[in-house]
Amino acid sequence: MKTTDLTLAELSRKLAAREISAVEATRACLDRIAATDPALNAFLVVDEAGALAQAHASDERRARRQSAGPLDGVPLALKDIFCTKGVRTTCGSKILENFVPPFDSTHVARLKAAGAVLVGKLNMDEFAMGSSNETSAFGPCRNPWDPSRTPGGSSGGSAAAVAARQVFGTLGTDTGGSIRQPAALTGTTGLKPTYGRVSRYGMIAFASSLDQAGPFARTAEDCAMILQAIAGHDPLDSTSLDANVPDWVAPLKNASVKGMRLGVPREYFREGLDPEVEKAVRAALQQLVDLGAELVDISLPHTEYGVATYYVVAPAEASSNLARFDGVRYGLSLREQGGLRDMYFRTRAAGFGSEVKRRIMVGTYALSSGYYDAYYLRAQKVRTLIRRDFDEAFAKVDAIVTPTTPTPAFRLGERVSDPLQMYLADIFTITCNLAGLPGMSIPCGFTQAGLPVGLQILGKALDEASLFRVGAAYQAATDWHLRAPKEVV
């Protein structure tokens, strides 16, 4: 067994027992990245020198018996949306191609405080706008299970890096499914926390009322260990919740779904759902019954309005957030000809890719004079109806279980020419963000062609614990999450 085949929890135990050093673990990851990444393009930056220095520091702490905790010495990597002091941060965009942040995001600061070794920055759709990693200005990331296919998006690099066992865990962000969808398409475990559970400080903004950072790893337990380090109130983000952060990891040792009521929304099992995905998900639901859970038929009647609501709210907020990329303070600035106004137009035209321009324009249109009530205000009201659906469902059940995506990983290039078709495939993940709820995807099977299938688990606000519980109980009884793609060298 290679070092990189260990789960995060296993590595953490070996580091604590001094059976392996942080430098050895980090070198194993760097070697693995060097061997596999030319075929995957998961990494935009590999900070070899920085990672090895952090690993040495971790080993010295261990030698002094001053370990910073279970993540001390564990190699992780970050979606390139998190600002890292002194390390280039592009958000997948040409407009930030040479941006070197002067500060760390709260997530980066907290992971560093926990002793984690930050190996590099991961590929993503430009400004997190995309579902296939194909809108990245630095070329698409590829799926380790089949390099002709997408790893999903927008956190495609974060998912692929875990699936290819390049690092032991990663951070991504999820605005409409950007953690759960790539987790499903790559056979990894990914969690979007409750809105406000994790700070947004230093995470480049896309749609501020929906954006949330969360972990990818091989198992639910590994994700819990990462979330434990980054969750909790942050005075630098006024929307971060001042809520108690429970110990998520300890209860997972004997996780059981016995007695849990799991809702199965009928709106998620309809035409458009790939038969092989449905079969794998139905088998997973039966397995949960065998483990002692009770399935409850529920309805989330406004599910079919989720995509339309999202594609008003998210572009509207994006059009406002991305106004800051104006060539004045950082990033690309085309100012050789004309005055200030010309600089704005030229810089933004040259710096943004097509998908970002499209969404800025949809958002600008939806917020423009005369259309605000018909689009933005109406979408916010439908958002309330979607939240009520979940409130009513959670009066009857402890968690909701669904397919994460309607299909397995699709081919690169297959959907790029039709943006609307790309958007519609996000139907199962989007309502969770609109309602601010936590959601997780875990591997639950494979298609005949060997592509992973994901099971989505949705929880009540602030009840990440139930998601980890279902995930850990399922993973204790199954081995889908242990399977690895063939060597992608």
Add this chain to the structure above:
Amino acid sequence: MALTPQQVENVARLARLSLSADEVERFGEQLSSILDYIEKLQQLDVSGVQPTTHAVGVTSTPLRDDEQRPSLSPDEALANAPQRDGTYFLVPRIIE
């Protein structure tokens, strides 16, 4: 609903984006189909429904105390500036 090229250009102008003729045509078609799809929201009766601006209650996100705290130095804040003049960001002329 098909957007006219003038409407596309008007939205681009509001968003401070200059578009090529090819982009005006392509975005016109794509934005029209996206807006057509969004029309779906008009099917619902939302009378009396309060809008959701944020998924979490505002009462749980108090403002922090207004106290002096360490922050970026002027040099750090200006480190990525395309052009600077002392402690200022320099921009091209504003009055044309």
